[in-house]
Amino acid sequence: VSTDIRKGFREMSWESFGIFSASGIISMIIAQFFYYEALKDKEVTRLFPVLFGGTPVITMILGCLILGEKVTILSGVGGALIIAGSIMMLI
Structure with a gap:
């Protein structure tokens, strides 16, 4: 397929x-x-950042592992900012 x-x-x-x-x-x-x-x-305000905030980062990681895509510095920084934003929403 x-x-x-x-x-x-x-x-x-x-x-x-x-x-x-x-x-x-x-x-x-x-x-x-x-x-x-x-x-x-869990309440939605605690669940949403974890589930949907990490989706782009997980997609980037799976793209590297499955499709062999390269992680650029810009996409790495973007992933780090997404994770930081999700953590800030949980605090």
């Missing part, structure tokens, strides 16, 4: 498109379930 995604949607087979779509839908359902479970224990 991953090689089909890099080719683009027009060249993707229907089977790969179905797997790709199902993967997205299932991951959204699982994410929503765990988000609502977390909201039962």
